[in-house]
Amino acid sequence: MLGGAGALxxxxxxxxxxxxxxxxxxxxxxxxxxxYLPNGMHMAAWTPAQTGSNFELSPILQPxxxxxxxxxxxxxxxxTPAQPDGxxxxxxxxxxxxxxxxxxxxxxxxRLGISMDQVIANQIxxxxxxxxxxxxxxxxxxxxxxxxxxxCAYSRNISWASETQPLSKTTSAQVVFNQIFEGTDPNATIExxxxxxxxxxxxxxYVNDQAQAIQSKLGYTDRAKLDQYTTGIFELEQRLSKAALxxxxxxxxxxxxxxxxxxxIMNDLMVLALQCDAxxxxxxxxxxxxxxxxxxxxxxxxxxxxxxxxQGDPANHAALQAIDTWExxxxxxxxxxxxxxxxxxxTLLQHSQVFFSCEIEDGxxxxxxxxxxxLAGGCHGAYSTGRHIDYEPNKSTNGPPIANxxxxxxxxxxxxxxxxxxxxxxxxxxx
Amino acid sequence: MVHWARAGCLWFVVLFxxxxxxxxxxDAGGSDxxxxxxxxxxxxxxxxxxARLNQxxxxxxxxxxxxxxxxxxxxxxxxxxxxxxxxxxxxLTVSPLQFELYEQAAQELAEEVLTxxxxxxxxxxxxxxxxxxxxVFRDLASRAWRRPATDEEVARLQGxxxxxxxxxxxxxxxxxxxxxxxxxxxxFIYRPELDDDPSSTEPRALNDYELASRLSYFLWSSMxxxxxxxxxxxxxxxxxxxxxAEVDRxxxxxxxxxxxxxxxxxxxxxRSLQDHVPDYAAFPEWxxxxxxxxxxxxxxxxxxxxxxxxAMDEFLLTDFTFLNDRLxxxxxxxxxxxxxxxxxxxxxxxxxxxxxxxxxxxxxxxxPIRTSPVKRGVWILEQLLCSEPPPPPPGVExxxxxxMSSGSLREQLERHRADPTCASCHNLMDPLGLxxxxxxxxxxxxxxxxxxPIDASxxxxxxxxxxxxxxxxxxxxxxxxxxxxxxxxxxxxxxGRPAATTEHPFIEAIAQAxxxxxxxxxxxxxLIVTSxxxxxxxxxxxxxx
Numbered sequence: 004m005l006g007g008a009g010a011l012x013x014x015x016x017x018x019x020x021x022x023x024x025x026x027x028x029x030x031x032x033x034x035x036x037x038x039y040l041p042n043g044m045h046m047a048a049w050t051p052a053q054t055g056s057n058f059e060l061s062p063i064l065q066p067x068x069x070x071x072x073x074x075x076x077x078x079x080x081x082x083t084p085a086q087p088d089g090x091x092x093x094x095x096x097x098x099x100x101x102x103x104x105x106x107x108x109x110x111x112x113x114r115l116g117i118s119m120d121q122v123i124a125n126q127i128x129x130x131x132x133x134x135x136x137x138x139x140x141x142x143x144x145x146x147x148x149x150x151x152x153x154x155c156a157y158s159r160n161i162s163w164a165s166e167t168q169p170l171s172k173t174t175s176a177q178v179v180f181n182q183i184f185e186g187t188d189p190n191a192t193i194e195x196x197x198x199x200x201x202x203x204x205x206x207x208x209y210v211n212d213q214a215q216a217i218q219s220k221l222g223y224t225d226r227a228k229l230d231q232y233t234t235g236i237f238e239l240e241q242r243l244s245k246a247a248l249x250x251x252x253x254x255x256x257x258x259x260x261x262x263x264x265x266x267x268i269m270n271d272l273m274v275l276a277l278q279c280d281a282x283x284x285x286x287x288x289x290x291x292x293x294x295x296x297x298x299x300x301x302x303x304x305x306x307x308x309x310x311x312x313x314q315g316d317p318a319n320h321a322a323l324q325a326i327d328t329w330e331x332x333x334x335x336x337x338x339x340x341x342x343x344x345x346x347x348x349x350t351l352l353q354h355s356q357v358f359f360s361c362e363i364e365d366g367x368x369x370x371x372x373x374x375x376x377x378l379a380g381g382c383h384g385a386y387s388t389g390r391h392i393d394y395e396p397n398k399s400t401n402g403p404p405i406a407n408x409x410x411x412x413x414x415x416x417x418x419x420x421x422x423x424x425x426x427x428x429x430x431x432x433x434x
Numbered sequence: 435m436v437h438w439a440r441a442g443c444l445w446f447v448v449l450f451x452x453x454x455x456x457x458x459x460x461d462a463g464g465s466d467x468x469x470x471x472x473x474x475x476x477x478x479x480x481x482x483x484x485a486r487l488n489q490x491x492x493x494x495x496x497x498x499x500x501x502x503x504x505x506x507x508x509x510x511x512x513x514x515x516x517x518x519x520x521x522x523x524x525x526l527t528v529s530p531l532q533f534e535l536y537e538q539a540a541q542e543l544a545e546e547v548l549t550x551x552x553x554x555x556x557x558x559x560x561x562x563x564x565x566x567x568x569x570v571f572r573d574l575a576s577r578a579w580r581r582p583a584t585d586e587e588v589a590r591l592q593g594x595x596x597x598x599x600x601x602x603x604x605x606x607x608x609x610x611x612x613x614x615x616x617x618x619x620x621x622f623i624y625r626p627e628l629d630d631d632p633s634s635t636e637p638r639a640l641n642d643y644e645l646a647s648r649l650s651y652f653l654w655s656s657m658x659x660x661x662x663x664x665x666x667x668x669x670x671x672x673x674x675x676x677x678x679a680e681v682d683r684x685x686x687x688x689x690x691x692x693x694x695x696x697x698x699x700x701x702x703x704x705r706s707l708q709d710h711v712p713d714y715a716a717f718p719e720w721x722x723x724x725x726x727x728x729x730x731x732x733x734x735x736x737x738x739x740x741x742x743x744x745a746m747d748e749f750l751l752t753d754f755t756f757l758n759d760r761l762x763x764x765x766x767x768x769x770x771x772x773x774x775x776x777x778x779x780x781x782x783x784x785x786x787x788x789x790x791x792x793x794x795x796x797x798x799x800x801x802p803i804r805t806s807p808v809k810r811g812v813w814i815l816e817q818l819l820c821s822e823p824p825p826p827p828p829g830v831e832x833x834x835x836x837x838m839s840s841g842s843l844r845e846q847l848e849r850h851r852a853d854p855t856c857a858s859c860h861n862l863m864d865p866l867g868l869x870x871x872x873x874x875x876x877x878x879x880x881x882x883x884x885x886x887p888i889d890a891s892x893x894x895x896x897x898x899x900x901x902x903x904x905x906x907x908x909x910x911x912x913x914x915x916x917x918x919x920x921x922x923x924x925x926x927x928x929x930g931r932p933a934a935t936t937e938h939p940f941i942e943a944i945a946q947a948x949x950x951x952x953x954x955x956x957x958x959x960x961l962i963v964t965s966x967x968x969x970x971x972x973x974x975x976x977x978x979x
């Protein structure tokens with residue numbers, strides 16, 4: 004629960020509803036979370052030995068035992084556009100994470116492609132107060148470069164509204180909370196709320212006029228900058244025209260620097276945002292590209308990125324396995340919380356899909372194929388969960404493009420496209 | 435500093451790959467891009483992208499504009515960093531979330547202005563009188579937007595007051611809307627430099643207020659103060675003498691500490707210390723007191739250069755630093771000091787002598803467990819010599835974390851360099867880092883590492899050799915690339931953008947003038963702010979579809 008104290012959710016949890024009898028309820032919308040991890044995965048302890056529905060959870064996947072029948076473990080997909088020009092695999096893999104697009108190698112000329120969550124948000128974002136949310140744990144190192152000649156934007160953002168606009172994430176639980184409940188004031192009368200709305204709209208009109216007035220005196224690069232500002236105005240106006248959320252009892256979370264606590268709070272808030280239908284699309288970064296966070300509470304204080312260049316050393320493998328298992332525990336917590344939210348005859352998890360993966364495969368080899376992927380939640384029966392699928396048993400060959408999986412995931416959200424990213428060939432089968 | 439007669443092909447050295455394969459000396463001469471446009475040639479100034487206030491600038495600006503103690507920017511998303519700095523206009527975007535937070539911030543600040551002691555300083559007359567409101571809006575908007583607000587703009591702010599009055603609410607509510615509008619305005623969030631012909635690539639002189647803002651965001655990371663606005667209004671910034679006088683005044687202001695925090699904080703990686711966590715088992719003595727002392731030491735050290743108490747030609751070879759008891763003990767120096775850091779004089783025989791031997795740099799260029807000669811070498815190349823080594827080929831790994839079984843770190847790196855693919859670049863980086871091996875991963879002095887005696891001798895790629903860190907520092911200090919690099923870093927930070935190719939002659943000219951001066955940083959700042967790229971701007975041609 005948020006902040007450790009008090010009930011966050013006033014909705015009672017009907018645990019008895021959940022189980023074999025639950026089935027997806029079409030009166031609830033489909034929802035998406037994309038969950039990003041840095042530094043790849045210790046694959047030897049990640050990949051299940053068997054494929055199909057009779058697979059056994061690998062050591063790192065053990066924490067998913069309570070939701071094993073609601074996940075797909077996916078092996079063998081590749082993300083070749085994420086391959087950087089020369090080094091820069093963390094930046095390339097992170098920028099390609101949801102775009103399946105190739106990043107322009109530059110510190111200042113930032114150019115990539117739209118991310119799949121934003122394609123979805125563009126189509127279904129209107130239905131909710133917030134078209135999409137971008138959440139993370141680390142804002143960014145305080146100084147220093149990011150990755151081998153790639154501007155930091157490539158390493159810190161996975162949601163891209165366009166080729167040139169990364170969507171910066173918030174790392175503040177308070178900001179996430181305020182986004183969800185912004186405009187909700189139980190003490191204000193309807194008249195007061197309407198007046199407040201009028202005032203804010205008037206101010207937005209005022210600054211919009213100012214922005215329009217200087218357009219003609221700006222070059223095209225600066226007009227593109229100002230477009231970002233006017234898009235912000237537009238989205239806020241859209242929000243104001245929608246009713247404030249009335250959902251759940253609320254207790255504002257406080258921000259903490261404790262990583263374990265922070266991740267749990269963010270997980271709770273993501274569940275809350277979906278449950279309250281504040282948004283249907285969320286991306287979450289459990290660290291930035293190539294994060295060198297140390298995990299002393301796991302006995303791994305040497306720095307995640309350092310460990311990930313393991314060079315086959317068993318001590319490094321052990322540290323990586325501890326970190327990777329902890330990451331999967333966080334996913335498991337999220338999935339279990341989603342599974343505890345009843346929605347009609349089903350649960351939030353059954354109506355959602357959670358994509359969980361890393362920017363690269365093995366942290367030492369920096370490969371962009373055989374990516375470690377969990378796709379969790381049935382998303383209204385779009386997937387036949389409880390299996391391990393391996394699309395490319397030959398690990399030295401690039402398997403099907405991950406862009407194909409994104410096409411399938413988009414379709415599960417009601418967004419049908421024939422192509423996506425740099426190299427899709429059609430929706431991925433067998434799911 | 436170096437004599438500039440020898441500095442002819444300097445840029446080619448900087449741009450070379452490790453083995454000289456990129457570019458090449460044969461390109462020099464007719465096609466030399468740096469002997470192209472002269473310093474005053476039309477078209478030389480690079481294109482400037484509209485800057486938005488970064489998190490630090492926003493915080494400082496609302497502090498100086500309103501006198502508020504609030505910091506609504508604390509919750510803003512992190513600014514994307516480019517070229518090592520967080521003020522590079524090209525990559526500073528505004529997402530819908532960022533805009534939403536600007537709107538909340540403006541609301542919070544407007545409420546605070548009207549409900550606290552701040553009110554009297556902003557609303558200095560009876561706002562029931564429309565003439566008073568005109569004055570209030572004109573004053574606040576002109577300062578917030580860093581140039582005189584027009585009559586029409588002031589009238590539009592009255593329009594916001596009318597919205598509240600029409601709702602049957604009081605003037606107070608109207609003031610709140612207007613202040614909110616001023617703080618959410620694109621003129622506040624951004625620093626637009628408006629062009630009559632935005633597609634013209636011909637540079638034009640900045641107007642007085644544009645120049646004042648460039649000055650204040652460079653030196654203070656904040657808005658101009660009243661005196662700077664006045665200087666702009668009086669045309670006092672139009673000549674070199676006026677600009678130089680203004681720089682002198684501004685550097686004496688405590689707000690100039692922003693150059694320490696933000697320029698040096700990023701260039702010299704002092705800020706990184708906050709995020710660095712040495713391994714507790716390996717370094718049980720590490721704690722916040724030590725971290726703070728190192729951070730303070732580096733800031734006070736840079737401060738001596740910023741104030742002109744020390745010159746840049748001794749940056750890597752000083753005979754002073756700043757210590758307190760804790761840091762002196764950490765360094766093994768016999769000073770009797772209190773808990774406050776004080777400037778101390780160092781002996782020729784002390785192992786501390788200049789920036790490279792400061793604990794902060796030595797720590798942040800190490801891994802949590804051990805030193806990283808490669809990281810240290812890369813830092814020196816990139817940040818002091820502006821000579822970026824090409825990164826490793828794909829699939830190349832680092833060293834295992836704590837495996838010293840196969841010889842000293844030097845020996846491991848030497849085996850690494852035996853591979854010709856690695857050697858071409860590591861011959862550049864490793865000797866520089868190995869020269870600092872006497873300093874461990876939290877900057878303590880040591881004579882051996884895991885039982886292996888330290889050998890800090892080495893040879894630079896150009897054949898010059900050294901026997902210890904002090905001799906190595908002297909070689910870097912005398913390297914012509916260092917002089918250019920200091921200018922390039924400060925130029926990038928000052929303008930919030932990389933130097934355009936056409937601006938390299940300006941950088942060379944500034945470096946040359948600086949080398950011929952007393953080499954004190956205030957002089958470098960003056961050379962930059964009086965240069966054409968700082969005082970002019972040009973538009974960009976429309977992108978052809």
